[in-house]
Amino acid sequence: MAGKNQPTKVAILGASGYTAAELARILLRHPGAKIVAATSRQDESPRFSQLHPRFSGQLDLPCIPFDPLVIRSLGVEVAFGCLPHGASQGAVASLLQEGIRVIDLSADFRLRTPEYHRKWYKEEHHYPDLLSEAVYGLPELYRDKIQTARLVANPGCYPQTVQLGLLPLIQRGWIDPVNIIADAKSGVSGAGRTPKLGTHYPECNENLSAYQTGIHRHTPEMEQVLTQVGGTLVQVFFSPHLVPMDRGIFSTIYAHPLKKGLTTAMLFEAFREHYSGNPFVRIVEHLPATKFTAHTNFVDIHPMAVKDRIVVLATIDNLIRGASGVAVQNFNLMTGQDESLGLLP
Amino acid sequence: MAGKNQPTKVAILGASGYTAAELARILLRHPGAKIVAATSRQDESPRFSQLHPRFSGQLDLPCIPFDPLVIRSLGVEVAFGCLPHGASQGAVASLLQEGIRVIDLSADFRLRTPEYHRKWYKEEHHYPDLLSEAVYGLPELYRDKIQTARLVANPGCYPQTVQLGLLPLIQRGWIDPVNIIADAKSGVSGAGRTPKLGTHYPECNENLSAYQTGIHRHTPEMEQVLTQVGGTLVQVFFSPHLVPMDRGIFSTIYAHPLKKGLTTAMLFEAFREHYSGNPFVRIVEHLPATKFTAHTNFVDIHPMAVKDRIVVLATIDNLIRGASGVAVQNFNLMTGQDESLGLLP
Amino acid sequence: MAGKNQPTKVAILGASGYTAAELARILLRHPGAKIVAATSRQDESPRFSQLHPRFSGQLDLPCIPFDPLVIRSLGVEVAFGCLPHGASQGAVASLLQEGIRVIDLSADFRLRTPEYHRKWYKEEHHYPDLLSEAVYGLPELYRDKIQTARLVANPGCYPQTVQLGLLPLIQRGWIDPVNIIADAKSGVSGAGRTPKLGTHYPECNENLSAYQTGIHRHTPEMEQVLTQVGGTLVQVFFSPHLVPMDRGIFSTIYAHPLKKGLTTAMLFEAFREHYSGNPFVRIVEHLPATKFTAHTNFVDIHPMAVKDRIVVLATIDNLIRGASGVAVQNFNLMTGQDESLGLLP
């Protein structure tokens, strides 16, 4: 889309949060992208580096109010949406109308039908057509569609660990698809940057807690993708926990084998084959730890056959692979660049 | 055993670790106990407050080498064993021979048979008779036996959360006893005080990892108790994780209901009834968090019926309820004092 | 004041914060106090244990709106004020009018003159008479006055470390009184329980920052006490920092000796003599660390003569010795009980 060697002009919508900051960090070093606009709902048009002081002298761009015409006039070809769920829909629609492609990091376009969306997000979806047009941004599964998409629904952080951790097993029919538990643990940045009591330092430091056990909104996102891949109903009991650390998600996934005689070695072989050629999925022999993927776009996966169960351990950095890193991965695909540009090494 | 209003003289064996320090903290304020001896394998007979500087001016007792005769000569009636697994056996046996009752915080006397012990701890047990004599120190289950025991095998930290979280369900036959998963998360003090790479600050800070998935030695301890209570084989798939915090264990326990129509309300009623009269088990309506039990001897339990599963959330302070607090609870029972003396409020 | 063996009835004003919770923890175990009232500005009269779930089953008292008549009618003799600065004044005055003695944990009555208060708190003081009546609640210095005080201005957390760290030196005239630097480091609970961006977990975790360098409001509180003791103007350059931990204050105090030939040994002797008989001041030989005083009412002090300077290291638990613990120490003095009751061991 951009001329030869000309970086693609991009905008970041909703500059004040953590995913915007991580996007900026990645894009500043990306040879194929140039940040020409950032938007913020704050009145005083703060510089990006005022919102995030670590960018002092690096990204001092003033953050403007959201206006699709202004964004188009700046030559933006791709916009990254870091707006809150619900608030994102309208902005995305108006940008598409201006011919700007969008990678939406909110949950607004992740579920496939308005009914499903209403059920889990307790409100009507205002752009059902876009909902069906949107491509779910999991590169390992939908690489081709992403390349030509106008609208990519960037995947959720928790869901990716569960989807990628189960895809090889579901596709092969090796596990019972309706008897799966995903016990997940997340760092606090996953809760966003708006101060609340639950994320106040002395409340969540030195503390581990469960929340939304079995009823979290990331559940349908996992099930929808796995059901499509498996060709049969997949149900995941998803149980998230809050962990006193900045970043990282660790999912411990429990399943029952349908295929007899599965060994850990067979699992490794299947996983390695399945993810061959995918630069960001690592099938690792050591037990994963969030720190081994922190500040990277990798997904580390370790499958095991233990006793009569299949256990898959999967870990990512929730801000990078779970949000801004996979968004850039999708951006690379959409703009015909190398999938790992700006993300590796 | 002690005269009226005379505190019982006690010893702490193995003074250098975290459980010894927590014991000291509790016992110093306990009106019915007096620490008259502490032992350490270190040559220079350090003061207790040199090993643990927070006790400066509070417990400056020199730590002596272990010698059962010396300990008896000091009038010790009850000894708390904080020695490492394996090293504890012999010390316990020699103290019993001197007529000193022992609460052993190691795992040496927890499994009921030498065979079982050998299978999980990969070595012979040298005191099979004591193994069968030892009373498993879970007061909520074995209160009567503990009162008259010479030797109490103080229960493990993880096992207590799983045992107490499942007892009402197993006893009532409400869940499938062989399809249980306990996904547990522990603070780092659970790994002891000996420096290792895995517990070096920059390694485990900002990190969450799994270890010994499905093969941890606390598994048989859980299963043994629950099997006995249930009168049928109980199997737990136990999966521990290391969390960047000092203290606290959070167990998320997943089970399948056998009884139809179980609701969360029914579970609460059953749990409340089951633990009525037990001062340290709280059936809480809020979702538990480790911080709500930190520095206390409480076990907070929250049972749920969600979708087609039973989930029990249970949390403790691993150093107190998981070790030194329950040890004092056992001490109170053994010495005919109020079970919660020194531990409440 | 209470009859023999009858605990004194107390109230906690402003139940939702951390100092209220720490007060509750201490008072619940205190044989000479009984919490009969807690107030909260929240409409729905939450139970104390709803505000602080760790007190489930321990302190389920409903928190009532503040009303001095109601508080008197409940028989309250002493009230602990945990209200915010500014909001505390009026409540304190109305309680005194009802004959209820008050220990005010806010800063409202700490500075000795309305002018001084106005200068640092940027607003008029509405009760100048009470300001001059209030006794500054530093037991090591004003023990006698505290015993008979109607109103105790409980001292600030930072100031105590600096005051106690310098008192022996100032009183002896051993250091230059106008060339003192106090570089202090505090855990995040010192910032209160109201969520703000600066205390949002992912902002202050893994972070150390300075704030209000040289202009913090605790400066006059330090200087006022030290000036009074020294009989000469004392000036402290106070420089606080925020540290990623729950609790603890560590003050590194730098001074220039006026007396020649001062050695560390001489300092230890002077400090030990000075604080002899004070149960909560420990002159420690090891380098202090916040963890050695965490969850205690101790002040650990380590003086040094190094090169041509005097350095004093002082550490406390900001919530206990820095607020609720010293408040109970003051309560003990006011009610004629042992100074360390409920606080030691």
Next chain:
Amino acid sequence: MAGKNQPTKVAILGASGYTAAELARILLRHPGAKIVAATSRQDESPRFSQLHPRFSGQLDLPCIPFDPLVIRSLGVEVAFGCLPHGASQGAVASLLQEGIRVIDLSADFRLRTPEYHRKWYKEEHHYPDLLSEAVYGLPELYRDKIQTARLVANPGCYPQTVQLGLLPLIQRGWIDPVNIIADAKSGVSGAGRTPKLGTHYPECNENLSAYQTGIHRHTPEMEQVLTQVGGTLVQVFFSPHLVPMDRGIFSTIYAHPLKKGLTTAMLFEAFREHYSGNPFVRIVEHLPATKFTAHTNFVDIHPMAVKDRIVVLATIDNLIRGASGVAVQNFNLMTGQDESLGLLP
């Protein structure tokens, strides 16, 4: 030195520590460097990614025993020494003999004279000639000499914050050179990767402590550079503290102005002018925080005139700007590349 567009071949000596890992992270993405060797004293020649699992699939190079001939035979032109103090000297000398330039991250070549080295490191220096040849690797001060150096003594983490924070003031003669205090706070990775009790997670988590107050070995390194620049004796009272976080150093530097009427605005002007053209020194208007420089090569400096003092706040990432980042900055200078290559943005 390398042919056009050919990356320079480099070696990392001492692969197991944190600085080696950070070097690898930076160099893997550096277009002008290629890691062809890594050494380790461990017998079994572990892969780099076994020592540091986050490099799985990224740097699977086996770590060989140190041998200067083998290193030369691999075509190494520049070696990064990450060996412990003391052990580094000999290795450095033998590499230089093979014609390999060395950037030594140890302290072995930082002090200018053997006498000075002996005084602070309590042992003889075995290569006094190299000591006088070595160029101190502070690019902002010795850029020209570094370009042609055979041996660069990479500067210490603490010293850089103090040197860079004081250089403009010392050079201008604006402060009293012998009345300076540097109160510094460091994350735990600064203590290295070898497990010890003091860096065991439950010991230093939730803890802040002082160590080596006034006697730390980084003192002479600071004083030597500042004395040279100032042309007069500069003395720094250096007082480090350990902070519960992975990385980051924050130095609060207190000085007395010699020049009258200094304002914060004048300081900002002087600092900005002084560091103009230095890509990694940021004179920031906000109060610095370690998190704003974490994972970057920036030094953030904020000078202030407050009351009658000059205060300079300076912060870096101790592993990057404090060690591996500045090493690459030196590497860039030595190899004629852009100073910020691989480090910015």
